[in-house]
Amino acid sequence: MRSFLPRLLILLAVIGLIAAPVFFTVEADMRRADSTLAAGRPLEAAAALEHAATLLFWRADLMERAGRAALAGGDLAAATRLLGQADHLSVDGWSDLGAATYQLGQFDESARALQRGLDTYGGANASLYRGLALARNAQGDFEGETEAMRRYVALDGTQAAARHRLGLLLSVFDPDHALPELMASAKLDEAYDPAAQSMRSALNLASLESDEASRLVVIGRGLGLVREWALAREAFQRAASADAENAEAWAWLGEANQHLGQDGSGELRRAEALDPFSANVRALSGLYWKRRNDPQKALAQFQWAAAIQPKNPAFQAALGEAYAFAGDLPPALAAYQRAAELAPADATYWRTLALFSGQYSFQVEEVGIPAAQQVLELRPDEAASFDLLGWTYLAANVTGLAEENLLAALRLDPDYAPAHLHLGITYLQMNKLESARAHLLQAQALDPEGAEGRAAAQLLALYFP
Incomplete structure (x- = not known):
């Protein structure tokens, strides 16, 4: 027994000598992880923490910390690998694993990770349910998304x-x-x-x-x-x-x-076979052919819809658009007028009539301007109403009245981009170039990604290179 004790002490000393460099290395890794995280370099911290976790394999928290640092640094693959290797994850660890796999497009894995987090820690964590709802949505599982979102909203x-x-x-x-x-x-x-x-x-x-x-x-x-x-x-x-x-x-x-x-054509064909006299089915078929740039087939479908429900202004307006798409303006005008007559108190159909007339410069003075005046009468407090009337006057080359109504639109809404665009065009026609440039720049600034902004940019490039 006496001879065994010295041997044991020697063995412990040897183990200590072997382990000491390991512990010193781990301590250096931990210091490096803390400093690089504080300095905003999470990927360096992740490498240090992974090394420490390999040496101190019984410290389950180190691998999770490494994975979370990798996620913070944007290395999704490393985050997924490290978090997946952890023997135990906290709530935040499961949430980060779900987020990393989601961002990699691995939606099934994301849902599984988040569900495991909920199974492990109970159903009282809002962030896990929110992540699970996103994953279910990406999977196309709307019922699963509904359940997850219900639980999330109940918590927050x-x-x-x-x-x-x-x-x-x-x-x-x-x-x-x-x-x-x-x-x-x-x-x-x-x-x-x-x-x-x-x-x-x-x-x-x-x-x-x-x-x-x-x-x-x-x-x-x-x-x-x-x-x-x-x-x-x-x-x-x-x-x-x-x-x-x-x-x-x-x-x-x-x-x-x-x-x-x-494509959608198979469903539409089945719908037509089931009920060829449904106006809605015919109108949706017309939209299909319009998207495929086949004006005659589109027109035939909208003619069917309008014939089935001749007193429906929406189908008459759609028929007018189909005739215009086919390049046949007189029947287009008649259909738009019929829509407005069927719903005289609805500004929508007077607006479409005025827009058609102005866009195609077709009977603007006879039809377009009176239609725009009707819109203004029905909706006198909207900038869009004055803008429409100003635009139709512009289409008729009546620049004075165009300017008057467009300025009225901007008094109601100084940030209404269409009025700035139309006023800029009006001033170009009136040769008021500085005023034109100012309003075109304003239209571009107010709607940089929209139709008005793009049109203003084109005009600015053309007239003010």
């Missing part, structure tokens, strides 16, 4: 975007509970109010329908109106599944598929 109901998204999802999967979320989002952020009001109208109209397929078609149309075409497609697919004989469900499914980069 202060985010307008989340409340709005949940309202849109519930419009498809639980319409009776959609409206409170949509209205809550609009209350939190008024930017969501227009879409919320559109969806409220759609939900109210859907509630009047007697069958599930028709309700889903109305809801899907509302979602399309607010440019949520992926969710709209989900609604139309469910409508077609609920009633395979519903022609409009198939036609709108074709429309949604086109907005999502697919």
